[in-house]
Amino acid sequence: xxxxxxxxxxxxxxxxxxxxxxxxxxxxxxxxxxxxxxxxxxxxxxxxxxxxxxxxxxxxxxxxxxxxxxxxxxxxxxxxxxxxxxxxxxxxxxxxxxxxxxxxxxxxxxxxxxxxxxxxxxxx
Numbered sequence: 001x002x003x004x005x006x007x008x009x010x011x012x013x014x015x016x017x018x019x020x021x022x023x024x025x026x027x028x029x030x031x032x033x034x035x036x037x038x039x040x041x042x043x044x045x046x047x048x049x050x051x052x053x054x055x056x057x058x059x060x061x062x063x064x065x066x067x068x069x070x071x072x073x074x075x076x077x078x079x080x081x082x083x084x085x086x087x088x089x090x091x092x093x094x095x096x097x098x099x100x101x102x103x104x105x106x107x108x109x110x111x112x113x114x115x116x117x118x119x120x121x122x123x124x
Contacts, residue, residue, distance in 0.1 A: 018064040020071040027087040031059035031115055034085045036073060038066040041081035043102025049084070053111050057119065086111065088118050 018026050027034065033053055035045060054061045066073045066081055076085060080098040084106060087093060094114045096106040 017068060018062060019068045023064070023069055023072050024090055026062055028090045030088070031057055031118070032087045033059055033061045033111060034087060035061065035063045036066055036069070036076075036078055036081055036083045036085065037063060038081035041098075041102055043082070043098070045082040045104070049104065049106060049108055049111070051108050053108050056112050057115050059115060084111070086114050086118075088115075093118050 026032070033050070035050070037045070050061055053059055064072075066078065076083075076092070076095055078095075078097060080100060080102060082102065082104065083098050084096045084104060085092060085094070096104050096110075098104050
């Protein structure tokens with residue numbers, strides 16, 4: 001499973017590089033879970049965080065490099081990497097930022113719950 005998730009990260013980066021110019025287009029439809037990484041990040045993302053998130057309510061996972069999305073990272077106030085953002089229909093819904101050591105206090109259930117909360121808001 002770890003190999004599969006690692007392969008997804010690699011393919012999402014290689015197949016379609018996300019930049020500030022195309023960021024809105026990439027996150028425009030449905031749910032997007034965006035993993036912001038950096039060449040100089042201290043900690044690698046614990047891939048178990050994303051297990052079961054891809055496909056949950058048709059969510060997609062996109063990995064972006066902070067170097068390619070400097071304006072977006074600045075707008076989201078991301079200073080530590082990796083960090084994760086949840087977007088729905090092109091709008092930011094939630095951001096989980098890494099602490100100074102590169103640790104993110106989030107689980108895959110937290111991300112799924114945030115998706116469910118967004119769906120509940122859409123009802124009213």
